[in-house]
Amino acid sequence: MRISVIVITYNWPQALDAVLQGLERQRELPFEVIVTDDGSSEETRKVLARHARTFPVRLTHIWQPDDGARMSRARNRGILAARGDYIVLLDGDMVPSAHFIADHRAFAQRGCFVQGSRMLPNEQATRRMFANGRFQPHFFTRGLQRRRHSLRLLWLARAWAQPRTTRRGIKSCNMGFWREDLIAINGFNEAMTGWGREDAELAVRAFNYGLMRRDMRFAGMATHLWHRSRKYEGRSINDEILDVAVARGLQRCEHGIDAHLGEFAQPPEDLRADVAA
Structure with missing residues (x-):
């Protein structure tokens, strides 16, 4: 199983630097990393x-013009560019622990997607991390929320990961999918722009397609660096699109990954090739 990590980023190079450091220090490396x-x-x-x-592995960069928050489009292009069998979605402010890839591999299961967890350092704790260059908190780290996620307990993680279908706690900042499943449901819905709900809408269509969800708690940890919330107040058009997917039992979205078919017939350039040249 070849694992492609797709890291989405937007104008926070310091956080991306920390994420890439975390990925290159994995106990088990992925096949490739696509930013x-x-x-x-x-x-x-x-x-x-x-x-x-x-x-240490293939590293590519896919850029699109800044035309508002188009996370769905960015992720879809990353999925199509991937050459792996399995996709790990990771936000560009989520610093993975050393066992992150190994744990995603261990919990991958046909007919399921994996919902990972995160630790949440507050603003002061995040500043300390940037100052000292250490982004792996422990259970007693000051200013840490969801500190239980700092514990790697594989026996408990396996017991927790029973397949189920619920939208609660869906977060695309740390998820794992078989690539063929994402293509079958047409990836993320590009009609959804701005903040939020694109991950929940994806999960709804995945459930309608027949996939189950496995929660990865006490394994596959990542540190979600603090930033100001981008949440909207009240409902948005994205909520309405989500409601339609639920009401109609949709498996595929109309504006999705198929808009980019053929764009990556040739894989994107490995950035390491420029260095070698």
Whole structure:
């Protein structure tokens, strides 16, 4: 099983730097890392170029113009560009623990997708992490929410991961899917822009398609660096699109991954090739 990690980023190069450091220090490396970029400036390219000098696996960068928050489109392009069998979705402010990839591999199961967890350092704790360069909190770290997720207890994680169907706690910042399943449901819904609900809508269609959800608690940990919330107040058009998917039992979305078919007939360039040249 070849694991492709798709990291979505937008104009936070310091956080992306920490995420890439976490990925290159994995006890078990992925097949490739694809950074899909929703319109970042040149500073993000510089971070990627620096990591390409020593990165241990294939590293690619897919950029799209900054035209508002188009996370669904960015992720769909990353999924199509991937050459792995299994996709791990990771946000560009989620620093993975050393066993992150190994745990995703262990919990991958046909007919299911995996919902991972996260630790939430507060603003002060996040500042300390950037200052000292250490992004792996422990149970007693000051300013840490969801601190139970700092515990790696595989026996408990396996007991917790019974397949089920519930939308509660769906977060695309740490998820694992078989690539063929994402293509079958047409990926993320690109009619959904701005903040939120695109992950819940994806999960609804996955359930309608027949997939189950496995929660990965006490394994596959990642540290979600603090930032100001981008949540909207009240309902948005994304809520209405989600309601339609639920009411109609949709499996595929109309505006999805198939809009980009053929774009990556040739795989994106490995950034390490530029260094070698």
